[in-house]
Amino acid sequence: MQLFLEQMLNGLAIGAIYALITLGLALVYGILRILHVAHAAIYTVGAYAGLAIFSSTHSLALAVIGSMLFCAFLGVLIERFVYYPLLKFPPYVPLIGSIACLLAIEELCRMVAGPYILSFPAELPFPSFTIGGIVISSTLSAVYGISAGVLLLLWIITTKTELGLAMRATSQDMAIASSMGINSHWIISVTFMIGSAVAAIAGILVGIYYNQVYPTMGAVPAYKTLALIVVGGLGSVPGAVLAAVLLGVAETLLIGYAGIPLPRDALAFIAMIAVLLWRPQGLLGGRR
């Protein structure tokens, strides 16, 4: 039982990290219907930018804020330069553009920061707990705390603010939203900024959690998150978050608890195909 609970806690942490990375992708997909694979590159840049600022200022807060700003800018840059002009083409055209972006940014990171894995020696100011003999380490509680905080903040932004309302309206009917006075291109850019800023947080968090930052750290999330947004229901942000958490727990339990040696990266896609057969609109997706 204790083992099970420990595994659950681990799974939740992995799921929370997946959720942070998937979030931006789901936001972007919801509004532009683009498979934004380069999101994973922004996440990588986020980790590097955070590390660079942290090494020069020794302030984690500054690092997080600076990295978020930088990534927001990068996200908008990709949106304006690559996606927006390619919107009228079939979806694989922006997708190839996106993958080329991912590759170019990965290589750029390597050229700037070097090929070696860098460590991210920051302390996350979170306490550790012991509940009923189960230790929740400070890194684990940091992952919970930060992701819960980010998700909460995002929930507040999307449901309680005028901006969030405009974002949701734009993703549901862009033309009508703009006929209500919403500058939809600006809203698209804002969506990219928010998604990219969250990716920056995810990058820094993962960098600290595993204490490593390296050029290809986005390679696995880049494609796994695609499966997650399908499982969640294309375009549904809560669905993507739910799918991410479920996948984290499922992976952990299957591998660690049940001891089934499964190819972990394929699991997401196997789950995806199962979901598509059972509920083609995804967990929380509505009919379109």
Add this chain to the structure above:
Amino acid sequence: MSDYTITIGTFIAIQAIVACGLNVIVGYAGQISLGHAAFFGIGAYSSALLTTAGGLSFWSALPLVLFITGFIGLVLGLPSLRLKEDFLAITTIGINFIVVSVFLYVPFFGGALGIGGIPRVILFGERLRGTPFLFLCLAFLAAVQLASWLFTRSWSGLACFALREDESAASSMGVSPVRFKLAAFILGTAMAGLGGALYAHFMRFISATDFGFPMSVMILSMVVLGGMGTLWGPVLGALVLGMLPEVFRPLTEYRMFLYAALLLLMIRFQPGGLLGESSFARQIFSRLKGGNQE
């Protein structure tokens, strides 16, 4: 010709064959497939297993390889009947990841160690390597191009074009979407299987990582950049994208960045492909011809 050039040429020829296969699916029938490398891999693995464990020769294994990849292509093409656009795109990515995992985790396929000791192709008693093997690949490429050409001239091909352009209109004209989409999948994946078989017997050992998603993206980029749905587009795309990394070779550490950046620029400014509608090449060509359509 040096063996270096021959090797590059052989890879380009093999990739062109695979790209032609993808062109049948994406360019002719209008179905998105982002997992084409999976079929490239299935072809390579089935040929490798048939010739090593199965003890067959390349030539007797080849029809089986084409059958196997075509059949699996048929099965995995089934989602294209129900799923549209992005769902289909991501599903095909998923298929690629799952197929690679199967190669990697099922001991029958050699697992992480891959399959080695694949025999060379023997033709007229000669063990083919170097230039003769390149010519073999080029001959197969010619055959694939011929098959593509014949396909575009066949009623099946026309049916696929019609489906690509407008599925409801096509089906109201007696074109069964199921039958012809699957036909395109079978033909396209069988071509990928042929490419895979050639690859296996050229490299003489294979491992799952050769057939991952990045390879699929590479093949799709070849088709898109060359000009989707054109006969020569995939070949041109394979040529350009196959040679670019070699052209950039002197730049060592910087070459992959330049390659990616160039790919990005090409897709950004030439999304219809180098041979596609309104491409620079076409515009220049029509200007040279003195055409004044505009």
Add this chain to the structure above:
Amino acid sequence: MRGLRVSMVALLLLSFFVGVAVAAETVKIGMLAPLTGFAAADGASALNSVRIAVDQVNSKGGILGKKVQLVVYDDRADAKEAVALAYKLIEQDKISAFVAGSYSLPSRAVAPIFQEEKIPLVAAYAIHPDVTKAGEYCFRNGFLGTVEGKAAAYTAHKLLHAKTVALLTSDNDFGRTLVQGFKMYADKYGKDMKIVYEQTYPFTEKDFKPYLSKIKEANPDVIFASGYYFQTGPLLKQARELGIKSKILGEEGADSPKLAEIAGEAAEGFYIVTNFDRDDPRPVVQNFLKEYRKRFKIEPDMVGASAYDGFMIIVDAMQKTKTVSNSTAIRMAISKTTNYDGLTGIIKGFTHIGEVVKPVQVQVVKNGLFRRFGVVDDPELIRP
């Protein structure tokens, strides 16, 4: 677009001139390393170390009075690229010998080519058995997985006195053969050592808690955790976080200065079996360490050390036979290498299939640095 085209042409011309300019009396030794892509860090280590070797040789007057020139290309750890580049090295650069500074996949692909062209090949750290099986021209300075696996088992059994062990294996060719070696030893000598847990994990794994929680239950004396430093680093950290007290033993993949950086405190007392002993007092080791730290501002690792030796073994053979072009003679000389004073230890020689015979080093992390813990030199174990 225009500017781009112009610069591309310029680049082509430039590379052409560079190619012509160095055609003088030199000995060319080729090397492939992954300088871009996911394996770029190892490629950089290998290249850095070999550059030191080249400079050391040239500063002493080269080989038989001729300067050594290293021709290196980036293979991205991709077999396809490696094959083409092998031909490029052979035909265009006309190299006399080759250092395989890349992973198993590309090395395995190029070995038969060099064999056919009769060009001696020394693999630095590629571990797939097929590399040397390509023929008599192919040698390996790194350990076979089975050898290192046996040495690891010996270390656990004899040096760490384990009664129970857990095996957590990276799921790639190396990890699999390591476990094979480990079990070979355990079956033969280690009847009193019980394997209480065994599991493989995928290459991309970063989160080991699911496995570690299970291991914690089994509570073994030693955990043999194979994998690269970017895997074992987090693994160590997570193991200590979970309160696992078992000793943890890794392998050469974890031999990187980055390991201690990643794992921090948790790296203390972590053992590895590897082929590079930093506390070796011999001048070849200490000079290399000094030079490397000075030039690259980073600690050297086993990948680099092994590539350095791979290169130096070739140079040594050339000097002994007094030829830089007679590849048969060079090959013979390499195969007859005995008690060579290498960076990675005293190389006792090569077996008839080209596998190196040298002691396996056991290192332990103390104050963030790898220090000597012991040596496995039982010929029973280190002879493949």
Add this chain to the structure above:
Amino acid sequence: MLLDVQDLHIAYRDIEAVHGASFSVEEGELVSIIGANGAGKSSILNSLMGLVPPRSGIIRFRGEDISRIPSHVRARMGIRIVPERARVFPRLTVRENLRIGLYGIHEPAKEKERLAWLYELFPILEERGSQDAVTLSGGEQQQLAIARALVSDPKLLLVDEVSMGLMPKLVDQVFEVLQHLNRERGLTILLVEQNALASLEISSRCYVLETGRIQFEGASGVMRDDPRIREAYLGL
């Protein structure tokens, strides 16, 4: 003149749907454009709102040429649309749909007053306030679409086929509301309708559109008995 349209051409790709429509709306008027389906009515309204770019022609709103400015700027100038088939935001609640109508307007006191007035006009919207709009019936969605357009106090209301798919009783209700808004509140309305007689009843002037061209216009009272209308619709 509030709205003045000169020689408007609208094309989708290469297919021209409207070939040179000219018409105008005075402040305080309720004008209808009627015509059978496919005549190009919706295209005209959409291009007034900026959702479809006109191929050529001039759209003047309060004297300013707005034919090239983006939709959201037009919305902020006081043009609002009740789109065909309502097109409410399906996964926003009724209240949120109304708040979208207020986007960019920050006058809390006035907002409250307008919402209260709209809830009085369409009580069902207050009742269903926290439901997702997709759960409303067709008629309720249509009411929501009208309320969403009205909540911002527009200068010009464009109404597109509001009677389509509604029960006859509801059609009457909706038209009554529009008439009330025009007469009592002085709201300028441009109505596009297939239901000719109902829209003639409430409008003061009327344009008859046939196959992308305005065929004739006139005061609604006169037009009602004009045989040409019957001809346009029933092919008599």
Add this chain to the structure above:
Amino acid sequence: MTEILLSLREVSMHFGGLKALDKVSFDLCNGEILGLIGPNGAGKTTCFNTVSGVYRPTSGEIRFGGIRTDGLPPHRMAALGIGRTFQIVRPFPNLSVLDNVIVAMGLPCYRGIIPSCGSWKRQTTRDGAMGLLSKVGLVSLASQKAGLLPLGNLRRLELARALALNPRLLLLDESFSGLRHEEIAMQEELVRKTRESGISILLIEHNMRVAMGLSDRLVVLDHGLKLAEGSPEEIRKNPEVIQAYLGKGGNSNAA
């Protein structure tokens, strides 16, 4: 005596709670032009789609030439002899006008594996297609890309495509909408000629002038129900129809 070619018996089509068609029955006789009319949202297009095989009706029975066809997919309907056009034109935009017609000429070849491997680039096929194009007056545009044609030409192209199937029944879905006057006249002429060649026609039309002028009989739908059926004169005088069309205010002035 005319025999019945197409018959609908109590055909219903429900989408969720919406009854788009509610127990609609009517017959179409051989050689007849039957008009299907009704105000927007009356269920005409739904009715059409159940006949052409796009939808499987929720209940009811459709027979074509005596064969039960409800639930058959569109390509089977085409093979049985039903050609159709689309309300929103659906050309194959990147194929030439000629090739658009040739697609339909392949109907006999699409059913078997061997015939479908045959070449479509044959002179006889081409001549046949050109013949159809000359019927609709598009010969001069044969090599143009269909996507570049104006609407009027596309409507005629769709007609030529449908005729290339050699159908017994032609379904025309608002194939006059969006056309100019002179184009409408031309199209009407084409439809009449088609009927004279022995092809029966079911048409949906908004333009009442056209529907009344062409049809032998009319079926009026409103809110998914069959409101009336009869000759154009009867329909024109039917007060329910007038109200359905012009709205409530119209009853006092029924002509």
